[in-house]
Amino acid sequence: MKIVSVFLFFLITCVLATASEVLQLSNAKLDIRINKKGGAISSCILTGNDLNPFSWQSGNPVDGSNNEGLFVCFDRLGRPSEAEMARGVPFHGEATSVEWEVLTRFTDADGNHHLKMRCILPVARMQLIREYCLYKDSTVCRIVDRIKNLNTFDKDYNIVQHPSLAPPFLDKSVMVDSNGGKGFLNMKNLDDAPGTENHWPEVVYENEVINLRSISDGNSFVANYLCPNTYSHGWGSVSNPGKGLMVGFLWPREDYPWIRIWRAFKNDSPSALGVEFGTTPLGAPLKEIRKKGDLLGESTIETLRPGEISEKTFYLFLSPIHGDFEGVEEVRLNSSGLSMQEIGGHSPVNLWVN
Secondary structure: OHHHHHHHHHHHHHHHHHHHOEEEEEOOOEEEEEEOEOOOEEEEEEOOOOOOOOOOEEEEOOOOEEEEOEEEEEEOOOOOOHHHHHOOOOOOOHHHOOEOEEEEEEEOOOOOEEEEEEEEEOOOOEEEEEEEEEOOOOOEEEEEEEEEEOOOOOEEEEEEEEEOEOOOOOOOOOEEEEOOOEEEEOOOOHHHOOOOOEEOOEEEEOOEEEEOOEOOOOOOEEEEEEOOOOOOEEEEEEEEHHHOEEEEEEEEOOOOOEEEEEEEEEOOEEEEEEEEEEOOOOOOOHHHHHHHOOEOOEOOOEEEOOOOEEEEEEEEEEEEOOOOOOOEEEEEEEOOEEEEEEOOOOOOEEEEEO
16 A cells, blocks of 8 residues: 555656646637747647647657757757767757746736746757747737857857647648748758759659648658748748648748748658748758858858857747638738738738737
C-alpha cells in the first residue's frame, strides 16, 4: 500500500510539473498555450473551437530540443557545424532546447493581455526577450522579439519563425497564400543555390511546375521566396474551408525578408506544413552562409555588435471562414488595425481594430 501511495504521489507530481510548464494567454476569442521548454506555441484555438493548427510535435532526446507548433529557429536555421554540434547546439539553434523564463505578465488599461519571456543561449551567448500582446476581443496576437548579443565580439546569427501545421487541421484541401516574389527550391548543396529561379506561387520540382497554393500533389520539399521590397509587410496564410478555419501571419518586410514553404507527406497524406518567415533561406552553419553571401540581391545573415539589440515583430491571427472561401488576396496592417481581404471581391474582414 505504501509503495502504491508513493507511486501515485510521484505520478501526480510529474503531471503537475508538466502542466506548470505550459502557459496560457487568452481573451474572449482566442486561447494560446506556450511551452516554457523551447518557448513554442503548442496550441492556438478559437473560443468554442478545439481545432489546433499547431499540433505538430518533434523532439530530440540527445540535444534536448523540443520543436513543436510555432517555434523559433535561433541563433540559426538548420544544421550547426560539427564543432557546434559537439558543444550541444541543436538543429535550428538552442532556443528550442532551453527553458524560457517568465519576466512579466499583465493586462493593460485597454484590456490587452501581455506576457514577456526570455531565453539565453548558453553556447551562442545570445539573449531573446519575447513579448506577446493578445489584443482585447480579437483573434490577433502581436509578438515582439528583442535579440541581444551577450558576447564581447561581433556575432553572426539568423532567426526564422517556424509555424508547424499538422493534421487534423492540415489535409489536402488547404490553401496556402502569401505575397512572396521570386525564389528557388531548397538545395542540399549550398554551392548550387539559388539554381532555377521561380516565382510565387510556382516552383519547379523534378522538372514539374507545381502551384504551392495547393498541397494535393504529395511532394515533400522546401521552397524559398523573397518578399518583394515594394511591400512594407510580408504575410502568409493557410486556409481550410472545409474545417472553417484560417491561420495567418504578417510581419515587417525589413525584419523578415524571406518566406519558406516546408511541406512533408507521409503515406501520400500531408503530415506537416510550414509557412516560415525569417532572415535567411539557408539552413546551414553560419560560417558557410557568411561565405555564400547574398542571394537574389538580399542578405542571408545578420550580425550584432557586442551588447547590440535588434527588434523584430510579427502578428499571428486566426479567423473563422466559410465553406466557399477561395483564399487570401491580401493582409493589411495600418493605423486602423489588421484586416484580411478574401479572393473574389468580398469585403475586407477586420481581425483587429485599433
